[in-house]
Amino acid sequence: MKIIAVDPFYLRIPKITTAADGTQDTLLVRIRTDEGIEGWGECDASPLVSIAVYCCPMSHGNIINIRTSLIGETLNSPDDILRLSEKVLRNGLDIQQIQHAFSGAEIALWDIIGKKFGKPIYRLLAEMSNTPNTPHPKLPYASVLFGDTPENTRQVAKELHDRGYHAAKFGWGPMGKLGEDNDIALVRAAREGMGADTQIMIDAGVVWGTDYETAFRRAEAFADYTPTWLEEPLAPDAIDAYSSLISKNPSIPIAAGEGSSTYRMAEDIIVNGGVQFVQIDAGRIGGIMPSFQVRQLAEQRGVQYVNHTFKSHLSLAASLHVFATNPDFDLLEFPAAGSELSQRIVKDPFQVDADGLVRVMDLPGLGVEVDIEAIHPYLAPVHIEIGTETVFEQSSL
Amino acid sequence: MKIIAVDPFYLRIPKITTAADGTQDTLLVRIRTDEGIEGWGECDASPLVSIAVYCCPMSHGNIINIRTSLIGETLNSPDDILRLSEKVLRNGLDIQQIQHAFSGAEIALWDIIGKKFGKPIYRLLAEMSNTPNTPHPKLPYASVLFGDTPENTRQVAKELHDRGYHAAKFGWGPMGKLGEDNDIALVRAAREGMGADTQIMIDAGVVWGTDYETAFRRAEAFADYTPTWLEEPLAPDAIDAYSSLISKNPSIPIAAGEGSSTYRMAEDIIVNGGVQFVQIDAGRIGGIMPSFQVRQLAEQRGVQYVNHTFKSHLSLAASLHVFATNPDFDLLEFPAAGSELSQRIVKDPFQVDADGLVRVMDLPGLGVEVDIEAIHPYLAPVHIEIGTETVFEQSSL
Numbered sequence: 001m002k003i004i005a006v007d008p009f010y011l012r013i014p015k016i017t018t019a020a021d022g023t024q025d026t027l028l029v030r031i032r033t034d035e036g037i038e039g040w041g042e043c044d045a046s047p048l049v050s051i052a053v054y055c056c057p058m059s060h061g062n063i064i065n066i067r068t069s070l071i072g073e074t075l076n077s078p079d080d081i082l083r084l085s086e087k088v089l090r091n092g093l094d095i096q097q098i099q100h101a102f103s104g105a106e107i108a109l110w111d112i113i114g115k116k117f118g119k120p121i122y123r124l125l126a127e128m129s130n131t132p133n134t135p136h137p138k139l140p141y142a143s144v145l146f147g148d149t150p151e152n153t154r155q156v157a158k159e160l161h162d163r164g165y166h167a168a169k170f171g172w173g174p175m176g177k178l179g180e181d182n183d184i185a186l187v188r189a190a191r192e193g194m195g196a197d198t199q200i201m202i203d204a205g206v207v208w209g210t211d212y213e214t215a216f217r218r219a220e221a222f223a224d225y226t227p228t229w230l231e232e233p234l235a236p237d238a239i240d241a242y243s244s245l246i247s248k249n250p251s252i253p254i255a256a257g258e259g260s261s262t263y264r265m266a267e268d269i270i271v272n273g274g275v276q277f278v279q280i281d282a283g284r285i286g287g288i289m290p291s292f293q294v295r296q297l298a299e300q301r302g303v304q305y306v307n308h309t310f311k312s313h314l315s316l317a318a319s320l321h322v323f324a325t326n327p328d329f330d331l332l333e334f335p336a337a338g339s340e341l342s343q344r345i346v347k348d349p350f351q352v353d354a355d356g357l358v359r360v361m362d363l364p365g366l367g368v369e370v371d372i373e374a375i376h377p378y379l380a381p382v383h384i385e386i387g388t389e390t391v392f393e394q395s396s397l
Numbered sequence: 398m399k400i401i402a403v404d405p406f407y408l409r410i411p412k413i414t415t416a417a418d419g420t421q422d423t424l425l426v427r428i429r430t431d432e433g434i435e436g437w438g439e440c441d442a443s444p445l446v447s448i449a450v451y452c453c454p455m456s457h458g459n460i461i462n463i464r465t466s467l468i469g470e471t472l473n474s475p476d477d478i479l480r481l482s483e484k485v486l487r488n489g490l491d492i493q494q495i496q497h498a499f500s501g502a503e504i505a506l507w508d509i510i511g512k513k514f515g516k517p518i519y520r521l522l523a524e525m526s527n528t529p530n531t532p533h534p535k536l537p538y539a540s541v542l543f544g545d546t547p548e549n550t551r552q553v554a555k556e557l558h559d560r561g562y563h564a565a566k567f568g569w570g571p572m573g574k575l576g577e578d579n580d581i582a583l584v585r586a587a588r589e590g591m592g593a594d595t596q597i598m599i600d601a602g603v604v605w606g607t608d609y610e611t612a613f614r615r616a617e618a619f620a621d622y623t624p625t626w627l628e629e630p631l632a633p634d635a636i637d638a639y640s641s642l643i644s645k646n647p648s649i650p651i652a653a654g655e656g657s658s659t660y661r662m663a664e665d666i667i668v669n670g671g672v673q674f675v676q677i678d679a680g681r682i683g684g685i686m687p688s689f690q691v692r693q694l695a696e697q698r699g700v701q702y703v704n705h706t707f708k709s710h711l712s713l714a715a716s717l718h719v720f721a722t723n724p725d726f727d728l729l730e731f732p733a734a735g736s737e738l739s740q741r742i743v744k745d746p747f748q749v750d751a752d753g754l755v756r757v758m759d760l761p762g763l764g765v766e767v768d769i770e771a772i773h774p775y776l777a778p779v780h781i782e783i784g785t786e787t788v789f790e791q792s793s794l
Contacts, residue, residue, distance in 0.1 A: 010783065012454075016455050016457070017457070018455070018457065019457060019458060020457055020458050020459065021457055022456070022491075024456060024457055025454075025456050044491070045460075045491065045492075045493065046449070046453045046456055046491070046492050047453075048449045048452075048453040048454065048781070048783065048788070049446060049449040049450055049453050049492055049493075049494055052443070052445045052446040052448070052449040053446055055445070056444075056445040056446050057409075057413065057422075057445065058413050058415070059413065059419070059421060059422050059444070060413070060414070060415065060417055060418055060419055060421055061415040061416060061417050062417065063442075063443045064415070093603070093633075093656070094419075094441075094442065094443070094656075095442075095443050095446055095494075095497075096493055096494045096495075096496065096497040096658045096681075097446050097492075097493045097494035097497075098493075099493065100492075100494075206490070236490075237661035239661060239664075239665075259490070259491075261493045262634055263634075264634035264636060264665070267636075268636075268661070268665060268669075272665075272669065284493075380783050380784050381783070381784060382781070382782070382783050383781070383782040383783075384779070384780070384781050384782075385779070385780040385781075386407065386445065386777050386778070386779050387777050387778060391445070
């Protein structure tokens with residue numbers, strides 16, 4: 001097959017706020033081949049900045065856009081995906097945004113190859129790595145923002161519990177901003193709302209920067225409410241601060257890694273930061289293969305791999321293929337309060353089964369289908385001109 | 398003062414090639430204040446991708462563009478620059494390209510504060526860090542590409558020698574692509590052309606990826622020609638491979654770091670990679686302050702800080718202020734074969750003095766002035782629409 005088109009689509013809801021809700025807009029990438037097979041992927045990144053990486057004029061041999069690298073290329077096997085990924089990253093060596101932008105395309109390439117061979121992506125990954133190909137169900141944790149107050153948080157937690165969730169993560173919002181008492185009250189409310197027989201996770205949303213002493217004190221204070229982890233208490237690249245925090249042996253495991261835009265950043269936070277859970281967004285780190293490599297590193301280092309997913313179930317599908325075959329990596333971030341847009345992107349979203357678990361789709365490629373009709377109203381068509389030349393014209397959905 | 402305008406300008410020559418010549422285009426950033434003081438900075442990054450970071454619509458609280466973060470803000474002191482940098486980076490937490498794009502604006506903020514206080518930037522940095530404020534001259538090394546053949550390289554080297562350069566770096570081009578014999582012949586030609594009494598540096602342009610064994614063999618083979626360093630033999634984030642290479646004690650010091658888009662990347666390659674020279678581009682890492690922080694780390698670790706500059710003398714000025722006051726950091730990358738565009742950007746380029754050294758400009762701010770008339774013909778006006786809204790309209794120069 002030849003790649004004949006690589007098209008990014010910027011989708012958004014009408015009113016965007018500063019809330020830490022990543023589902024207010026998104027960037028989907030569609031790749032078409034001359035055999036009629038089409039693949040999709042989703043980026044968790046600024047849509048406009050990433051679109052620029054698909055169309056930016058060449059600056060020199062290290063700044064060449066993604067479309068130029070991919071269109072006309074041969075795509076017949078997983079090896080071709082690796083070869084094309086290497087080409088894209090080499091041509092984009094001096095484009096900082098290259099991984100954020102390429103993630104959607106890389107996922108789309110896997111979707112195409114899976115469809116071509118009639119195999120789900122997790123199987124292709126298992127074959128490629130000579131590892132077991134049996135998928136294992138995951139315990140989904142609802143991923144939501146803290147309420148504005150402890151009382152609101154308790155209500156959010158109670159609703160999640162009533163909807164049947166056995167695990168939920170609460171993050172961002174007021175955490176870390178109104179003092180220790182409020183922070184503790186938020187965690188207590190989350191625990192009380194969810195009930196004693198559930199897992200709760202706390203996401204501090206990088207609020208303490210490099211202040212690992214405060215992060216440690218909060219971890220100790222939160223321990224009374226037995227959260228599964230304390231996530232991102234520190235800035236994403238504050239590796240020394242993570243190392244200092246973890247060397248104090250906090251009573252709650254520490255999770256981080258969603259900010260990893262490269263494999264090295266994930267490796268750095270595992271090896272030098274020392275986190276116990278590593279959270280990878282396939283829509284930021286450059287797609288499925290670098291995520292899978294982090295999974296393999298996590299296996300070697302005895303760290304638990306978890307997906308970071310705060311987009312649609314298209315992203316969730318990509319994320320799940322990466323670690324479906326490892327039974328020890330048993331937690332799945334499950335977007336539970338996303339925008340209308342994010343809930344409409346796929347026709348066949350993941351369901352929580354009667355046993356409370358989520359299973360990977362045993363279908364070719366990603367196993368989910370984009371609902372073109374449903375997303376059409378959210379399309380924000382982009383047009384970019386430089387001088388008299390149009391460098392980006394919106395393709396039709 | 399209040400910031401009233403933040404304007405990026407995309408400049409380029411008519412015909413861009415894949416050569417590793419970073420001077421074929423550029424992105425300048427102009428910041429204006431309500432007191433009429435204006436500052437300039439230059440980014441070494443994809444102009445279009447970076448412009449998108451100045452104007453992209455908000456996605457949520459972690460994707461807010463640079464203009465939104467800066468316009469209307471108070472700017473009266475170096476502390477305001479730090480505060481605004483923190484704001485920009487926090488608002489752009491999930492924009493991978495944020496440092497590449499912000500670099501030009503950060504430099505422009507320093508230019509403004511220097512002009513306001515009538516002080517060169519290196520003095521502001523010395524005051525802020527309580528370090529000596531005496532500038533020291535640097536030995537400029539001409540930074541050029543290898544010729545296509547050893548013979549061409551010899552000619553290039555001979556011309557540089559005849560122009561009075563006592564040091565020159567040769568990089569990219571055929572290095573690493575045509576086998577060991579050709580690689581050695583290129584280095585020999587560089588040495589022969591420059592003569593025995595000069596310094597030469599070899600830039601392998603990331604050509605051996607993670608293959609530190611080949612990099613080591615080349616270092617040993619090149620040692621006969623006594624280069625000052627072997628630069629970027631490996632991929633920018635191949636930290637383990639750098640560590641493996643350096644643990645073999647190659648006969649030439651290893652240099653790297655130009656790909657550092659964040660302070661952490663530079664710290665990583667110094668602390669975990671173990672390089673002996675760290676090369677920082679103030680136009681990529683987020684500007685002058687993060688560069689200065691890498692300089693301070695290099696001082697602590699006994700590593701030599703060198704600028705990476707492959708743009709105009711506007712970038713050179715910014716780079717030089719960062720380490721002008723450290724007499725041990727005595728080498729200066731000096732763009733010597735840039736495009737017509739890059740040579741016209743400032744009115745008053747740096748000169749090599751009679752003693753063969755280059756001195757920082759003892760003038761307010763950066764100490765160089767942008768030649769508006771000269772660059773006007775190179776302006777590539779950018780226009781970006783999303784739906785019916787114009788999100789970027791080119792400002793006039």
